[in-house]
Amino acid sequence: MRLAPGSRVLIVGGGPAGSFTALHLLHYARQAGLDLEVILLEPRDFGQPGPGGCNKCAGILSSTLIRDLEGLGLQLPQELVQSELEAYILHLGGVQLTLKRPDPSRRIVSIYRGSGPRAGAPPYPRSFDAWLLDEAQAAGAVVRRERARAIQRGERPTVLTARDALQADLVVLATGVNSRAPLEPRWGYRPPRREVMAQDEVLLPAGLLDRQVRVFFDLPPGLVFGGLIPKGPYANISLLGRGLPPGAVAEFLEVHGLQRLLPEQAFSLCGCTPHVAVSSAVGYYGERMVVVGDAAVTRLYKDGIGAAFTTARAAARTAVEVGVSRRDFAEGYRPVCRRIAQDNLYGRLLFRLWTLTRRSPFLLDSWRRAITNEASLPAASRVHTRTLWGMFTGDDTYRQMFRLSLTRRALRGLLWGAIQAWRAR
Numbered sequence: 001m002r003l004a005p006g007s008r009v010l011i012v013g014g015g016p017a018g019s020f021t022a023l024h025l026l027h028y029a030r031q032a033g034l035d036l037e038v039i040l041l042e043p044r045d046f047g048q049p050g051p052g053g054c055n056k057c058a059g060i061l062s063s064t065l066i067r068d069l070e071g072l073g074l075q076l077p078q079e080l081v082q083s084e085l086e087a088y089i090l091h092l093g094g095v096q097l098t099l100k101r102p103d104p105s106r107r108i109v110s111i112y113r114g115s116g117p118r119a120g121a122p123p124y125p126r127s128f129d130a131w132l133l134d135e136a137q138a139a140g141a142v143v144r145r146e147r148a149r150a151i152q153r154g155e156r157p158t159v160l161t162a163r164d165a166l167q168a169d170l171v172v173l174a175t176g177v178n179s180r181a182p183l184e185p186r187w188g189y190r191p192p193r194r195e196v197m198a199q200d201e202v203l204l205p206a207g208l209l210d211r212q213v214r215v216f217f218d219l220p221p222g223l224v225f226g227g228l229i230p231k232g233p234y235a236n237i238s239l240l241g242r243g244l245p246p247g248a249v250a251e252f253l254e255v256h257g258l259q260r261l262l263p264e265q266a267f268s269l270c271g272c273t274p275h276v277a278v279s280s281a282v283g284y285y286g287e288r289m290v291v292v293g294d295a296a297v298t299r300l301y302k303d304g305i306g307a308a309f310t311t312a313r314a315a316a317r318t319a320v321e322v323g324v325s326r327r328d329f330a331e332g333y334r335p336v337c338r339r340i341a342q343d344n345l346y347g348r349l350l351f352r353l354w355t356l357t358r359r360s361p362f363l364l365d366s367w368r369r370a371i372t373n374e375a376s377l378p379a380a381s382r383v384h385t386r387t388l389w390g391m392f393t394g395d396d397t398y399r400q401m402f403r404l405s406l407t408r409r410a411l412r413g414l415l416w417g418a419i420q421a422w423r424a425r
Contacts, residue, residue, distance in 0.1 A: 057305075222244050
């Protein structure tokens, strides 16, 4: 079961996962001397302001993803970059813990997935997703502004739209977790478990965040963490939690004293309540079918666009170089998805340890002192800063961060911080 010259690949979903898949398919096909027909089905206009043109996330790109883009021959246009993020400030029980970017060469930037907030004003920012879809089209993919209503299983899968029944040699599902997957039940696909986010955009007074992300915890009830992320003249508010109440964003701004910093007309420019995947899907590949991006597996809480790139690359490479049967995807694609899922186990452990630390004033003071003590050291030696920076930016694997937190240097630093905290009591 192999792709041949003239084979048709239908990609359902034109967000980053779909565009990355198209770009990688065409890249590997050129290397193999294979001429493919690659069609992307995407009904939305990503150049539209507000939720209708947005894929509903915090919109942060890791340095790993930026390097991966360059490896694919793509240079991130500077006009897409809303802010270069140089520091994360953690607000912990009245104390601010500042994490400066450990390695200046590793860029972390904020972008817009659509064209800014619904109630924003011109000039509207350029959309990352729209740029990526344009790059896929320039590389040879055909973009059709249609929605897939159903994906039927057969000798060759069939994608039903309002106008057509399109047969394909391979179907790639890249719809994310905020819309219904149109795979018919016979595929055996079950989407990942999800948690809810609450998001909004506010207008910022000039220079308020100054290339800094501010992170808050605990309140409102159910909050895992909330971020205030600079994006040009705006700030994105992203709250992740369990059972967040209606009006969570307003309560978040109030309990953390943020409303007084914002002009009255700045509140609630573009609210939404998207979901994030917190587990792997079941049945995310089959005969001539593969699921990529969030709808298959993604990194826990962070760097979902980076995970979309990784899964798209693995699925495309398998399809071109190995084959498109269920067995082929089990051999070439499933191991990559499993590595992401296994890395998330380390992430869960790290976030649980961080929660326990925040609940203990002594442990929290020890951590704060350990980070302060290493501030003058070279970047490679600032192990606690690198661990927390990686947790909140997604710029390293959770496994790397977990191992870093258990090194001799890290444990010595934490012990000395604990001694200082004990003496100060």
